[in-house]
Amino acid sequence: MGLGFRLFARPIVSLMDSEKAHKRAITSLKLTSKFSLGRFVLKTLYRPKKLPCDSLGFKFDNPLGLAAGMDKNADALIGWQSLGFGFIEVGGVTEHEQSGNVKPRMFRSNKNKALINRMGFNNVGSLKMASALEKTPKLDIPVFLNVGKSKITEIKNAHLDYGKTVKRCSKYVDGFIINVSSPNTPNLRDLQNRDDIERIITEVKQYSENKPILVKISPDLANEQILAIVDISKNLGCSGIVATNTTTSRPNSEPPMNETGGLSGEPLRVRSTEVIRLIADHTDGSWPIIGVGGITSADDAWEKITNGACLLQIYSTLVFNGAGSIKQIINGLEKKVRNEGLSGISEAVGLARR
Helix, strand or coil, rough: CHHHHHHCCCCCCHHHCHHHHHHHHHHHHHHHHCCHHHHHHHHHHCCCCCCCCCEECCEEEECEEEECCCCCCCCCHHHHHCCCCCCCEEEEEEECCCCCCCCCCEECCCCCCCECCCCCCCCCCHHHHHHHHHHHCCCCEEEEEEECCCCCCCHHHHHHHHHHHHHHHHHCCEEEEECCCCCCCCCHHHCCCCCHHHHHHHHHHHHHCCEEEEECCCCCCCCHHHHHHHHHHHHHCEEEEEEECCCCCCCCCCCCCCCCCEEEEEEHHHHHHHHHHHHHCCCCCCCCEEEEEECHHHHHHHHHHHHCCCCCEEEEHHHCCCHHHHHHEEEEEEEHHCCCCCCCHHHHHCHHHH
8 A cells, every 4th residue: 555655646747658657646546545544544645625515416525526537447436535526527438448549649748737648538438337337335426427439439320329328327427428529539529519419418318317417518619619519508408518628729839739639738728717708608607617627726726716617627737746736726725715705615606707
């Protein structure tokens, strides 16, 4: 346990030179949290203050969640809970198991505090994911499943692919994120149109057991396209939106910025917040938004919340700053709530819009 903990306790950036290193970090967290002593150590060192909020029908200990992609196959759920996240998103998962794109497919820019990946939805598939989730003890925090389309599935049958995954996993998770916006699977973003989104949502709803369904959108769409997706999703009974996925835009052309794939991290912060504000204004703040993209500090988190996000997610800051980011962001938000004289973080949602 000691070695595993020391490996994970270091900022994950030191382990992210390859996918093998990433896997070692996840395995380390899994092993550390397997034992009560390990969980106690994680909670003692990393657990943030309570910052409760209600959204999507759940009571969250805090509004900060783990974004999809970090724990693709739900290997370390107990560990993420021990570190203090308010909720977890696992996946993306597809109906069929797939190996993803050719390596190398993950790149890090320390200068830009950004990650670029073209993983291509590598995952164990819906059958193995369901088995892994079934074997994991029920957590004290919500777990959401990010669902994508298998590469081998034709676009015309995409809705069936999404539906099969949800059907197999629905009893083991608390909600679903429909991913039609990853830039790393051929033609996936083509599903961001009215007809296909309607088919996918309708199919998923048959098997979701009335659990929350959210749609994850691309920051690269025009504002009019984003609002059209929001209206479609809302009218079909979805519970909210995730803004945003990774971007194909780049702050510059220096290596590794010239690599193809989706960019996450600090350069995405401004556009992600713009999209959050756009959606919040369009829905008059009445529809839940999970804000993700470029959150590295409590100030970044506060910016997204005050512009309309009720929940948040992080990924890249874990890579660059380590697991201590969770505590730093949540405790920083708690301090801002107190300084503003608010009764809770929910009162800060959309504050910049008023």
